[in-house]
Amino acid sequence: MTPEIRKVYxxxxxxxxxxxxxKLRVAHKLRDDDIVKICALVDFKVTKSExxxxxxxxxxxxxxxxxxxFLRNFLNGLIIHLRGxxxxxxxxxxxx
Numbered sequence: 001m002t003p004e005i006r007k008v009y010x011x012x013x014x015x016x017x018x019x020x021x022x023k024l025r026v027a028h029k030l031r032d033d034d035i036v037k038i039c040a041l042v043d044f045k046v047t048k049s050e051x052x053x054x055x056x057x058x059x060x061x062x063x064x065x066x067x068x069x070f071l072r073n074f075l076n077g078l079i080i081h082l083r084g085x086x087x088x089x090x091x092x093x094x095x096x
Contacts (some may be wrong), residue, residue, distance in 0.1 A: 017066040018054055022076065040078045044073035
């Protein structure tokens with residue numbers, strides 16, 4: 001039995017995690033190497049073959065569904081890649 005694929009509806013279009021990941025890849029002009037490095041920023045190990053399987057068409061035998069955890073880790077890594085790591089918060093001084 002295959003797991004149910006959840007879809008996000010955006011402007012009347014149904015988008016899967018794979019669709020969202022593909023759109024982000026194109027929008028940021030990312031290559032497979034870039035995606036591997038971005039995932040490594042959040043200690044999430046991924047191979048080029050896994051990325052290739054995610055970007056295949058749904059009817060391909062080697063197609064792999066992009067899970068929530070995969071997309072979440074990629075997004076967290078993309079934030080660090082674009083903004084840089086979070087800086088340490090300084091404690092506020094009490095005013096007397």
